[in-house]
Amino acid sequence: MFDLKLIRENPEDFDRDMSRRGLEPQSGHIIDLDRRHRTAQTALQEMQNRRNAASKAIGQKMKAGELEAAEELKNEVAALKEKMAETEEEQRRLGEELDTLLATLPNRPAPDVPDGEDEAANVCVRSWGTPTSFDFTPRQHFELGEDLGLMDFDAAAKLAGSRFVVMRGQVARLHRALAQFMIDLQTWEHGYLEIAPPFLVRDQALYGTGQLPKFSDDLFRTGEGYWLIPTAEVPLTNLAAEEILEEDVLPQRFTALTPCFRAEAGASGKDTRGMLRQHQFEKCELVSIAHPDHSEEEHERMTACAEAVLQKLELPYRVMVLSTGDMGFAARKTYDIEVWLPGQNLYREISSCSNCSDFQARRMRARFRAKGEKATRFVHTLNGSGIAVGRALIAVMENHQRADGTIAVPQALRPYLGGMDMVGGDA
Structure with a gap:
């Protein structure tokens, strides 16, 4: 497997090493999957934080007798729960796709390894x-x-x-x-x-x-x-x-x-x-x-x-x-x-x-x-x-x-x- 940070920072070097192994450029697809996976992770965390805050606010609104506001928050939490399930599934799918791709790529050759097909x-x-x-x-x-x-x-x-x-x-x-x-x-x-x-x-x-x-x-x-x-x-x-x-x-x-x-x-x-x-x-x-x-x-x-x-x-x-x-x-x-x-x-x-x-x-x-x-x-x-x-x-x-x-x-x-x-x- 590979250091994703290193691939993001030096995609040309990674593609050159994969080319030495007889493979097509890989960095573009890897970086795209990684970006989408990290975006889903961030979105999921933000929704979790908002759900927690809204759930806490529901009790406060109920105590204050603000029943209409509490009901709106309940609807928001329900919508967040549904959206979180979708985002969690997307995060899982992208993570699996990224891991599968990386698991099938060979190690990067050392600089002093001779290039050749066989x-x-x-x-x-x-x-x-x-x-x-x-x-x-x-x-x-x-x-x-x-x-x-x-x-x-x-x-x-x-x-x-x-x-x-x-x-x-x-x-x-x-x-x-x-x-x-x-x-x-x-x-x-x-x-x-x-x-x-x-x-x-x-x-x-x-x-x-x-x-x-x-x-x-x-x-x-x-x-x-x-x-x-x-x-x-x-x-x-x-x-x-x-x-x-x-x-x-x-x-x-x-x-x-x-x-x-x-x-x-x-x-x-x-x-x-x-x-x-x-x-x-x-x-x-x-x-x-x-x-x-x-x-x-x-x-x-x-x-x-x-x-x-x-x-x-x-x-x-x-x-x-x-x-x-x-x-x-x-x-x-x-x-x-x-x-x-x-x-x-x-x-x-x-x-x-x-x-x-x-x-x-x-x-x-x-x-x-x-x-x-x-x-x-x-x-x-x-x-x-x-x-x-x-x-x-x-x-x-x-x-x-x-x-x-x-x-x-x-x-x-x-x-x-x-x-x-x-x-x-x-x-």
Whole structure:
């Protein structure tokens, strides 16, 4: 959501930012709705004041025996009551229309975000490691997993349909080790507080982080009206909803290892083989509730925390700053970390780290109070993957594969696997 005062004072700036997001000018309609809404509010308040004064005067006129004047006041109060009902309905309708419009508009991009319609305009800001090369033709993760008998997509399809997998034995254990390694790294070394949140949330939580109302088709809903979380960003960020925090507790840094559920409504025909795009996957999520003056610094820190996972797993990657056309709805600026997948001979996204500024905080009324000040300010919220477990499994399998189809276990994971150094064979 947005600061209406800022839109009224700088409509051209707002329209320029929406244009960078590929939208038509919005300020004129917003300002008109806001003006009419505030006019109705003022009129309603004036009528309430007049009704109260007239009601009080009725008793005085009755006591004074001025029955005709009292009757005129009664008629005025009755007319005011009817007019107030109409004005109150108009105020409600205009408020809903304004809120609906604002709720469907994306966050304003930061000035240094590259302009562009899609991922083609993304800019690489740094890379780490050299793309893995082999003296044999590398295979994709699903080929490796199926040949080892440790990934079964047919069994998963029988149970749940497409975009699921059954992992067995050493691959299932490697997947679990990756998840444990990530949550330990983010808590022990990077100072995030581990949270075990609900996996089911209400409408308001998804509205607060920006998934509702616009992206309901990407979500799974239960028959009881709950939503399955698409990412732990939703419950973690909403821990600050409706709160007024003290300045000295910022930043708050949370992490959670949870399953994530996504309908992938817009992914028809994309990545249908393997584990790259699943309806159910696990992710180690990072969330920061930050002071507005320090959110850019926090964004860099969070991205570095996600990068550390890949470095310890010896996985080449690059960091991209996303263009205005490729950036998520709630983000002001996003870094995508793309890991090298030799089986595809491509870099693929494995983590997104976004600074949402006060966009989500306004939706969920998450505020803080600076020392010595009575007024409150909105916090800034940030979220990132630290990282997606399934995609990390894919990257480990493909980058550490051997010619015989076995997979070397990175040194960082071996303590979580009882010292096991190879997946496949007799390991």
